[in-house]
Amino acid sequence: MPSLIDIRRRIRSVKNTQQITKAMKMVSAAKLRRAQDRVIAARPYGSMLRKMLGNVAAAVANDENAGKNPLLAQRPEKRILLVVVTSDKGLAGAFNTNLIKAGQRFVAEHSGVPVGMVLIGRKGRDFFRKRGATVVSDYVNMAAKLVYADVAAIAGKAMELYRKEEIDAVYLIYNEFKSVVAQTLVVNRVLPIQIPEQANPPDYIFEQPPGEMLDALLPRYVEAEFYRALAESTAAEHAARMTAMEAATSNAGDMIEKLTLYMNRVRQASITKEIIEVVSGAAAAE
Numbered sequence: 001m002p003s004l005i006d007i008r009r010r011i012r013s014v015k016n017t018q019q020i021t022k023a024m025k026m027v028s029a030a031k032l033r034r035a036q037d038r039v040i041a042a043r044p045y046g047s048m049l050r051k052m053l054g055n056v057a058a059a060v061a062n063d064e065n066a067g068k069n070p071l072l073a074q075r076p077e078k079r080i081l082l083v084v085v086t087s088d089k090g091l092a093g094a095f096n097t098n099l100i101k102a103g104q105r106f107v108a109e110h111s112g113v114p115v116g117m118v119l120i121g122r123k124g125r126d127f128f129r130k131r132g133a134t135v136v137s138d139y140v141n142m143a144a145k146l147v148y149a150d151v152a153a154i155a156g157k158a159m160e161l162y163r164k165e166e167i168d169a170v171y172l173i174y175n176e177f178k179s180v181v182a183q184t185l186v187v188n189r190v191l192p193i194q195i196p197e198q199a200n201p202p203d204y205i206f207e208q209p210p211g212e213m214l215d216a217l218l219p220r221y222v223e224a225e226f227y228r229a230l231a232e233s234t235a236a237e238h239a240a241r242m243t244a245m246e247a248a249t250s251n252a253g254d255m256i257e258k259l260t261l262y263m264n265r266v267r268q269a270s271i272t273k274e275i276i277e278v279v280s281g282a283a284a285a286e
Helices: 006-061 095-109 122-130 147-162 210-285
Strands: 080-085 115-120 135-139 168-180 180-191
Touching: 006 122, 006 168, 006 210, 080 095, 080 122, 080 147, 080 210, 095 115, 095 122, 095 168, 095 180, 095 210, 115 122, 115 147, 122 135, 135 147, 147 180, 168 210, 180 210
Parallel strands: 080 115, 080 168, 115 135
Antiparallel strands: 168 180
């Protein structure tokens, strides 16, 4: 049976852990609010950009002089670039585990095709590098301060590889933010760009050829998809960590209650034993 000192020491250790998890939950809650606002602000922009892209593409389809943009070229997927967006820190429940498993599953499903990986986030980078994956590039510490120019640079490198026909498709794997307690794993093909079809596109009057506008919009669309993926992933990460730390804090409280009850029983048993020894000694002296 452990001594009272050992039990008190363990209770004190659990209380210290509880304070840490509670603080981490509060930090994640504060960061989640900012990340959630950024996601909500980015979603309408992406939706309007896709709608505008479809309208301009419909106008280009009627223009015989318009050329074919290389970002729209459909080719057999003989070489694939996979972008996996994970977090830089742990303690977020199954957030990173689900992403890594999805990346492994994607590579297994395309076992006959070379798959190069762009890893955004320290957890994904460390995992796949240790297992000898084909890593084209990796990026860390981007979620702490998400800058559009940095994300656009990553998207630009992917588009350049696609234009040179060094790759035939680009896929994004990330967690999409739904709510504080729910995130959805997304596997999205970014390149080649799939133009959304418009049933009744408006009859625009273009100041410049619609083909030129389409060529300008397509890179912006890819950059917006990359940025939205990182923004969604950042919000989902903070939500997952907040939920995990709340559960850890609650579990620590339950453990403290059980240890306190056990300590009281041990102390009561010790007191009872001492009383019995005193009474037995007094009876023997008589």
